[in-house]
Amino acid sequence: SYELTQPPSVSVSPGQTARITCSGDALPKQYAYWYQQKPGQAPVLVIYKDSERPSGIPERFSGSSSGTTVTLTISGVQAEDEADYYCQSADSSGPVVFGGGTKLTVL
C-alpha cells in the first residue's frame, strides 16, 4: 500500500496562518481527509473530500489539493488549535491510510 508523508511539527504564533502538508502518490486519484487530535481525546474530522468542512468546524480551517500534495490551512491560529493533525486517504475498496501526524505548536 502507499504512504502519506507529513512534517512532524509546525509552529506558528497566534493569529498567523498554519499550513500542514501531506504528500502521497495516490492523492491525485483519491480524496484526502484531515483530523485534529488533542491529548487524551479521540480524533475529530476537520476537513473531508480535500476541502469540505463539516458542520461545527470553524471557517478558519480549510483544505486544498495540488497534485500529490494536500494542505490543511488554519487561518488566524488560536491557542485552542494546538493539537496533532493527521491526514488520511483511501479508495472505495482499498486500505485506509493515515499520515504520520503533525504536531501543531502555537507559540
Place this chain on the structure above:
Amino acid sequence: QVTLRESGPALVKPTQTLTLTCTFSGFSLSTSGMCVSWVRQPPGKALEWLALIDWDDDKYYSTSLKTRLTISKDTSKNQVVLTMTNMDPVDTATYYCARTPGAGYRYFDYWGQGTLVTVSS
C-alpha cells in the same frame, strides 16, 4: 445523535486473543453505504487503520495485520466486534471504532472515545 463506545479488556497477556466490541447508536449498519472501522494508536504514535466492515457485510483488513484480524457485526444489537490473535506488547494501544458515513468515501465522521489495551505478562 451518533455515538460509538468501545469495550473490552484493559489488559491481555502475550499470545492471547483480544476481543473488542463497538456498540453504537444513532445510525444503522444496515443502511446502504454505512461502515464501521477499527483504528488503533500506540502511546505517542500515529493512528493506524485496522479493519472495516460495511453494510453489506464486506470486510477489509490492514495488509500487515490481516492474518490476525477478524471483524464482524451484529446489526440487531448495533455492535461491531474485532478480534486480534496472538497479541504482543507492540499491540499496546488505544483502540478506536469509528463510523464511515457511506457514499463510497472512506473517512470517519464519528469516533468512540477509545479503549486502552495493554499487552503484558
